[in-house]
Amino acid sequence: MRPDLPALYADHLYMLKRRADEALHRGGFDALVVPSGRLHYQVFDDRDYPFAVNPQFKAWVPLVRVTDSWLVYVPGHRPKVIYHQPFDYWHVVPGTPTGAWTEHMDVVVIRTPEEALQHLPKNAARCAILGEPQSALGEFVPNNPPAVVAYLEYERAFKTAYEVEMMRGASRIGVRAHRAAERAFRAGASEFGIHMAYCQAAGQDANDLPYSNIVALNEHGAVLHYTDRDKLPPRPVRSFLIDAGASNAGYACDITRTYSQDTSDEFQALIDAVDRAQLRMCDQVRKDFDYRQLHLDAHLSLAGILREFGLITVSPEVAVETGVSSAFFPHGIGHGIGLQVHDVAGFAESDAGGTLPKPEGHPYLRLTRTLQPGMVVTIEPGLYFIDMLLEQLRDRGLGPSVDWGRVDAFRPFGGIRIEDDVVCTDDAPFNLTREAFAAG
Ligand code: GLY
Ligand code: MN
Ligand code: MN
DSSP: OOOOHHHHHHHHHHHHHHHHHHHHHHHTOSEEEEEOOOOOBOTTSSOBOOOOOOHHHHTTSOOSSOOSOEEEEOTTSOOEEEEEOOOOSSSOOOOOOOSGGGGGSEEEEESSGGGGGGTSOSOGGGEEEOSOGGGOBTTBOOOOOHHHHHHHHHHHTSOOHHHHHHHHHHHHHHHHHHHHHHHHHHTTOOHHHHHHHHHHHHTOOTTTOSSOOEEEEGGGGGSTTOOOOOSSOOSSOOEEEEEEEEEETTEEEEEEEEEESSTTSHHHHHHHHHHHHHHHHHTTOOTTOBHHHHHHHHHHHHHHHHHHTTSBSSOHHHHHHHTHHHHHSOSOSOOBOSSSSSOSOTTEEETTEEEOOOOTTOTTOOOOSBOOTTOEEEEOOEEEOOHHHHHHHHHTTOGGGBOHHHHHHHGGGOEEEOBEEEEOOSSSOEEHHHHHHHTO
């Protein structure tokens, strides 16, 4: 059955209003005012960067392209969108507002950014204004009151059904593009060529993608955020790691897959082992489970694979305890995802602020909260052959914990990461990425 998107949006908006009511009450403000943002320009140049809309704005309306616009919400009143549609023949002008959201909002069209002042609340001092400094207009200078921001960001971890549906749509686009990327890899394309095949299939480029595609052949897979794109393929091509997402109505997906050129080799067997372990980790995305524990469990599981494949000479437990596993798995197990690929408030102790610490020795974990229904998180274990980190093990006297001959055998393949986006529910977790892959 197709979801009733207008009804889901109406429920989503209801939730946003309730959250805003509470946030404004806590901060002692009368109105929520959210600028969409302005274009940013390159230094000493008139070239603008791809526009990234204020996430607090796109939470309310699926508008990701409109600059110099505003969302105004006063408790008890219909929200208002001040919609900037300039007279401009140099650039594409945002179209007339349409869509389910327009039924729930008063929309006023303005032709210059300054006209917004006529439609913003009378007293800026009574407004919680959420945005970046560059969005300031007259007295409407973003103040980002901590109590308001902390509450809204904390609550944003709990996705509405509408948001999950938007993320499902993003996953479908991302998976379609991942399939095209794999085909390009199998056909012998360069990193640049694969990237182009991905963008073509997604129908998205730097203006839309939620982050820069990571398209890595061979050893490049060992660079966690490899965003160079070689124009020629290496010879021979051995492996392919792609971490690439897509956007849908302002919501992101974040997907990583790793492939071996020779699907009967040992690297493929290692990929398969990580894939099986990843599925078990996805199954831990359950109500009341501490995400920090999920990360620590992942270390043990990945160290087990390292042992199984003869890459380490010590037990998985010892590998985790001594930090050997961290040399092979040097990032967090994942993060919240939604309006931003790395969603906010990953460390929030409560809706009033505070910080939940990371486990000692794990500085790159981005989420330390306990999972609850509605949260959507990535699960992205990896194993990499990173000389710099392996050298550090040697320097710390841990050289004997590693079988260097086995490392030499795997180094030319770079690394492995498998990443899915998973919804925590009251019951079994729901894997948006695997669902999209299974759909064909
Ligand atoms: N694509 C960035 C990440 O996986 O977090
Ligand atoms: Mn991720
Ligand atoms: Mn990713």
